Amino acid sequence: MPKTRKWTEFFSKNGSVAVILLLVIFSSLFVNHFFALNNFALILKQAAIPSIACIGMTLVLMTGGIDLSLGYMIGLSSISVGLLVKTYGVSIPLSMLITLVLGALVGLFNGFCVQKIKVPAFITTLGTGFILLGVAQIISNGASINHLPEAFLAIGKTKIGLLNTTVFISLGFCLVFYYVLHLSTFGRSLSAFGLSEPASRLSGCPTARINITVYVISSVLASVAGILLSMDVNCAQPTMGGGDYTFQVITAAVLGGVSLYGGIGSVPGAVFGVISLKVINNCINLLNVPYYWGSAVLGIIILLAIIFQNAKGRK
Amino acid sequence: MNRKYGNAKNLLLLGLIAAIVLVSGLMIPRFLSLENILNVIRQTAIVSLVSYGSAMVIIIRGIDLSVGGLIAFCAMISGIMMKSGLPMGLAMLAGVVCGALMGLFSGVMVEKLEVPAFITTLVMGQVATGLSLVLGGGNSLGGFSDAYVFIGNGSFLGIPISIYITLFFVILSYLIMNRTRLGTHIYALGGNEQVVRNQGISTAKIRYFVFAYSGVCAAVAGILLSAQMNTVHPQQGGTYQLDAVAACVIGGVNMAGGEGKVYLALAGALTLGFLRNALNLIGLHPYYQNLIVGVLLILIVGMSMYRRNKALEKSLIF
Numbered sequence: 001m002p003k004t005r006k007w008t009e010f011f012s013k014n015g016s017v018a019v020i021l022l023l024v025i026f027s028s029l030f031v032n033h034f035f036a037l038n039n040f041a042l043i044l045k046q047a048a049i050p051s052i053a054c055i056g057m058t059l060v061l062m063t064g065g066i067d068l069s070l071g072y073m074i075g076l077s078s079i080s081v082g083l084l085v086k087t088y089g090v091s092i093p094l095s096m097l098i099t100l101v102l103g104a105l106v107g108l109f110n111g112f113c114v115q116k117i118k119v120p121a122f123i124t125t126l127g128t129g130f131i132l133l134g135v136a137q138i139i140s141n142g143a144s145i146n147h148l149p150e151a152f153l154a155i156g157k158t159k160i161g162l163l164n165t166t167v168f169i170s171l172g173f174c175l176v177f178y179y180v181l182h183l184s185t186f187g188r189s190l191s192a193f194g195l196s197e198p199a200s201r202l203s204g205c206p207t208a209r210i211n212i213t214v215y216v217i218s219s220v221l222a223s224v225a226g227i228l229l230s231m232d233v234n235c236a237q238p239t240m241g242g243g244d245y246t247f248q249v250i251t252a253a254v255l256g257g258v259s260l261y262g263g264i265g266s267v268p269g270a271v272f273g274v275i276s277l278k279v280i281n282n283c284i285n286l287l288n289v290p291y292y293w294g295s296a297v298l299g300i301i302i303l304l305a306i307i308f309q310n311a312k313g314r315k
Numbered sequence: 316m317n318r319k320y321g322n323a324k325n326l327l328l329l330g331l332i333a334a335i336v337l338v339s340g341l342m343i344p345r346f347l348s349l350e351n352i353l354n355v356i357r358q359t360a361i362v363s364l365v366s367y368g369s370a371m372v373i374i375i376r377g378i379d380l381s382v383g384g385l386i387a388f389c390a391m392i393s394g395i396m397m398k399s400g401l402p403m404g405l406a407m408l409a410g411v412v413c414g415a416l417m418g419l420f421s422g423v424m425v426e427k428l429e430v431p432a433f434i435t436t437l438v439m440g441q442v443a444t445g446l447s448l449v450l451g452g453g454n455s456l457g458g459f460s461d462a463y464v465f466i467g468n469g470s471f472l473g474i475p476i477s478i479y480i481t482l483f484f485v486i487l488s489y490l491i492m493n494r495t496r497l498g499t500h501i502y503a504l505g506g507n508e509q510v511v512r513n514q515g516i517s518t519a520k521i522r523y524f525v526f527a528y529s530g531v532c533a534a535v536a537g538i539l540l541s542a543q544m545n546t547v548h549p550q551q552g553g554t555y556q557l558d559a560v561a562a563c564v565i566g567g568v569n570m571a572g573g574e575g576k577v578y579l580a581l582a583g584a585l586t587l588g589f590l591r592n593a594l595n596l597i598g599l600h601p602y603y604q605n606l607i608v609g610v611l612l613i614l615i616v617g618m619s620m621y622r623r624n625k626a627l628e629k630s631l632i633f
Contacts, residue, residue: 066433113613118620120570122378122433123560127613130557134606142602247441250434260434292453292549296445302438306430 019255020272023279031286039282041162047271047278048170049232053225053245054252054270055177056218061253062194063211064262065114065121067218069106069129070249074241076136077103077226082145082236085152092152100223106132107219111212129243136238144237148230156231166228173224178267190214194263244295251302252277260306277301331565332586339593346596353475357543359588360477361386363581364536365555366562367488368418368529370580373563374505375525376572377432381421382533382559383552384443389414389534390541391447391549394456403463411534417443418530422523440552447549457546467542477539481581484532488577491528501525505572554605561612562587570616571623 028035053070060067077099084095106128113124156166181187192200193210201207222241230236256273258265280301284294340347365382372379393410397403417439424435469476492498503511504521511518536555541547566583568575587608594604 064431113617117617118624119613119616120378120433122380123564123570123616124613126380126557126560127609127616130605130609131613134602134604134609137602138600138606247437250437260430290453292445292448294445295441296449299438299442299445303442306424306434306438307428 017272020276020279023276023283027279027283031283033286034283037162043275043278043282044167045164046281047274048164048167049225049228050245050249050252050277051170051271051274052173052221052228053249054256054274055173055267056221057249058253058256058258058265058267058270059177059181059190059214060121060218061250061258061260062190062262062265063214064194064197065211065214066125066250067110067215067222068122068125068243068246069110069132070125070218070222071241071243071246072129072132072136073103073106073219073222074226074229074245075238076106076132077223078230078236078240079136079140079145079238081227082148082230083139086145086148086236092149092155096227099227100220103219103221103223104216107216108212110219111215114215115208115211129246133238133242140236140238142238144235146235148234148236153231153234156228164232166232169228173221174267174271181265181267186210186213191263194259194265196263248277248298249274251298251305254302254305254309257309259309329582332582332589335586335589335593339589339596343593343596346593351592351596353478355588355592356585357475357477358592359584360475360481361536361540361543362555362558362562362587363481363584364484364532364539365559366566366580366584367484367577368532369559370563370566370568370575370577371488371492371501371525372432372529373560373568373570374572374575375501375522376505376508377425377436377522377526378560379418379421379436379526379529379533380433380556381417381436381438381440381443382529382536383556384440384447385414385417385530385533386537386540386552386555387547387549388417388443388447388450388537390537390547390551391450391456393538394459394541394547395450397459397463398456403460407538410538411531414530414532414534414537415527416530418527418533419523421530422526425526426519426522440556444550444552447547451547451549453549455546455548459542459545463542464545467539467545477543480535480539484535485578485581488528492577497521497524502573505574507573557605557608557612558584558587561608564612564615567619569619569623571620 033039053074057067057070080102081095081099084090084098085092088095090098110121110124110128113119114121156164156169158165160168181190189200189205190210192203192205193207197207226241229240233240252273253265253270254260254273255276256266256269256271258269277298280297281294284297336347345351365386369379369382389410392413393406396406396409401409421432421435421439424430424439425432466476466480471479492501500511500516500521501524503516504518508518511521537551540551544551562584563575563580564570564583565586566575566579566581568580568583590607591604594607595601
């Protein structure tokens with residue numbers, strides 16, 4: 001096979017890589033202050049936490065479901081870790097563990113409703129999302145918790161070279177889930193489940209277990225993101241994350257090439273999707289475009305991505 | 316058996332409304348005053364208007380998550396046109412047409428690209444919210460003409476105008492669903508798409524109509540809301556998203572498609588309205604309200620799905 005064909009094949013499979021390359025080249029040429037080491041480090045730092053959440057969303061979208069409660073889970077885990085660490089004085093590892101278990105329980109509930117009771121995923125997670133928001137606001141009385149302990153912040157904010165530890169933690173999660181999704185039996189069964197549920201069930205995949213596990217993973221990763229986000233801004237807020245965050249994560253996942261019809265998706269794709277979004281955000285900031293353009297641009301990007309993905313799939 | 320079950324469900328709904336009204340009436344002194352009841356119905360007008368369209372979309376096995384965005388976007392369009400000096404009627408019509416076009420676009424995405432409805436409408440909602448922020452420059456718009464505010468807050472023969480509007484739309488929706496061929500096709504599409512196709516009926520036309528109608532309902536609701544508040548806020552869609560779906564679900568519209576009555580969505584919206592009002596009058600913080608609505612939503616859909624699964628299991632041969 002000639003070399004050029006290989007390249008085109010690579011790009012048609014990994015559209016997000018092409019998108020990032022184009023974005024970076026254009027931004028470097030036309031946006032002042034974009035092409036700087038510090039700016040790249042900033043983009044990576046901003047992309048680190050959403051990447052973790054986006055991996056979870058990618059897994060859920062691969063089953064043909066959706067997790068609309070993800071953003072609200074971030075808020076709940078943020079406030080719960082804040083309350084435990086600051087107000088109740090629980091030790092840091094224990095409070096983080098409790099928060100992760102909380103996430104797992106929420107995910108288990110979502111998965112149970114979707115798989116066992118067959119409530120559509122968007123209804124289940126829309127409902128749990130509002131429940132989580134309510135719980136987060138009730139336990140915190142709507143107030144945020146500032147000035148978290150130094151030792152807690154150190155986990156995410158220690159600098160190694162230009163980058164925070166958060167980036168490396170995120171990288172760790174990416175590697176683990178790269179293994180889970182692309183190299184393990186679970187990943188293969190998940191893909192099969194997403195492509196055709198009955199076929200994978202008849203060929204002996206534990207479909208129920210896969211479907212529930214995916215929601216648990218999504219919520220746990222959302223809690224991780226919530227904890228890291230609280231470290232990042234040194235503040236635990238019940239309204240952190242929220243619907244907008246969920247939407248950003250879905251956009252990133254779609255940009256990263258996850259199929260909305262289920263079955264196809266990748267961890268590098270998810271990460272590249274998040275990075276593309278952050279590059280666009282970065283350009284919007286550097287070009288002094290008013291903030292409120294952000295959500296319109298985001299919406300139009302995902303719309304184009306869906307249409308493009310579909311046009312590609314139809315060939 | 317199905318019919319009997321349907322009636323039992325309607326009775327359950329009526330019982331639920333009666334229970335909420337009675338219990339709250341006994342416990343809260345001001346609850347049963349005519350003023351409060353009219354007020355609740357007036358506030359409910361927004362949610363109920365949205366829920367007629369949402370109910371139709373759910374009946375064809377979709378869901379419309381874009382209504383929150385459309386409520387803001389269409390009101391913003393008509394608000395801006397009014398501010399720039401266009402006559403009120405024309406500006407409102409423009410807002411409604413925008414809603415119809417946005418809905419139509421969702422319909423095309425679902426029909427032609429076969430993108431799942433929840434993704435399409437989620438994205439359209441985001442685009443609409445974003446556009447309304449851009450159009451308003453990130454600010455809200457206020458200070459409309461007296462005639463506009465009258466539509467929102469005035470009354471005719473002692474009954475608020477909002478109630479006439481919502482009644483008009485419930486009758487219109489009822490006529491479409493029960494008295495026209497299109498309505499029959501809508502139910503059929505929700506019941507079994509393959510059969511509809513095999514009959515040579517265009518599924519595209521049905522889908523386009525239903526999504527566009529939902530857009531129109533959301534637009535009317537948004538314009539009415541801004542008339543009631545005398546402001547357009549670029550994010551005024553807020554919780555109407557959840558409430559519209561919850562109203563349909565409480566009204567017994569089946570998430571699995573093919574069954575449900577639009578006028579029962581009105582009953583569902585009223586139930587929600589009285590519930591929220593009672594919780595407000597008790598002095599419960601709004602934090603609890605969304606939580607309770609969320610629980611109700613999952614509980615009711617869960618129960619109906621559970622029952623459906625049981626029935627399906629019985630009918631399965633292998």
